[in-house]
Amino acid sequence: EDQVTQSPEALRLQEGESSSLNCSYTVSGLRGLFWYRQDPGKGPEFLFTLYSAGEEKEKERLKATLTKKESFLHITAPKPEDSATYLCAVHSYSSASKIIFGSGTRLSIRP
Amino acid sequence: SAVISQKPSRDICQRGTSLTIQCQVDSQVTMMFWYRQQPGQSLTLIATANQGSEATYESGFVIDKFPISRPNLTFSTLTVSNMSPEDSSIYLCSVEQAGGTDTQYFGPGTRLTVL
Numbered sequence A: 001e002d003q004v005t006q007s008p009e010a011l012r013l014q015e016g017e018s019s020s021l022n023c024s025y026t027v028s029g030l031r032g033l034f035w036y037r038q039d040p041g042k043g044p045e046f047l048f049t050l051y052s053a054g055e056e057k058e059k060e061r062l063k064a065t066l067t068k069k070e071s072f073l074h075i076t077a078p079k080p081e082d083s084a085t086y087l088c089a090v091h092s093y094s095s096a097s098k099i100i101f102g103s104g105t106r107l108s109i110r111p
Numbered sequence B: 001s002a003v004i005s006q007k008p009s010r011d012i013c014q015r016g017t018s019l020t021i022q023c024q025v026d027s028q029v030t031m032m033f034w035y036r037q038q039p040g041q042s043l044t045l046i047a048t049a050n051q052g053s054e055a056t057y058e059s060g061f062v063i064d065k066f067p068i069s070r071p072n073l074t075f076s077t078l079t080v081s082n083m084s085p086e087d088s089s090i091y092l093c094s095v096e097q098a099g100g101t102d103t104q105y106f107g108p109g110t111r112l113t114v115l
Helices: none
Strands: A003-007 A010-014 A019-026 A030-038 A045-050 A056-059 A062-066 A070-075 A084-092 A099-101 A105-110 B004-007 B010-013 B019-025 B031-037 B044-050 B068-072 B075-080 B089-096 B104-106 B110-114
Touching (some): A003 A084, A019 A084, A030 A062, A030 A070, A045 A056, A045 A062, B019 B031, B019 B110, B031 B075, B044 B068, B044 B075, B075 B089
Antiparallel strands (some): A003 A019, A019 A070, A056 A062, A084 A105, B019 B075, B031 B044, B031 B089, B068 B075, B089 B104
């Protein structure tokens, strides 16, 4: 069964303090791994799709990386506006169009 | 990416009633999905709605409770029937755009509270 585990559940950082969020996955053939940002009361906002081990993508202060077992979302010099819940999801070849979401990491950046 | 809207954005309903949520997309899409996000939880897929065919429901979700319509390639509705307080959640629709990226884009959600 496909599984996605995110850690930590919550992370509080000082403005400018870089860190990483982890997404560990177990799937029967990875078709794609997705990162989303979700603000309270809103729908998830798409950030990145990664397809193969070694792939990296960047957007502003965020960089996503992928290995065969996990993905990291690195946040460099975060600002208070980066505070949100970050969701990881995976799509496997055995699941048609269904994607499985992790439980998310709640990131809080203090000014 | 597609622009997705949902109506209503929020509602407060009485136990035993039904609510229909609308999802409108600004471009034609084949795959549309309905998710539930209970308070403090992550997203759970309710069903996949393809135009021209019956919706496919995930384990734990049934058509009598969550009937879905998909009349065309830009619109879908989800009805939450015979509601109870346990149905209080955010309901989200998403679309998978053509082009082979498999990426899903989400609407803003409908926040439902059942009293």
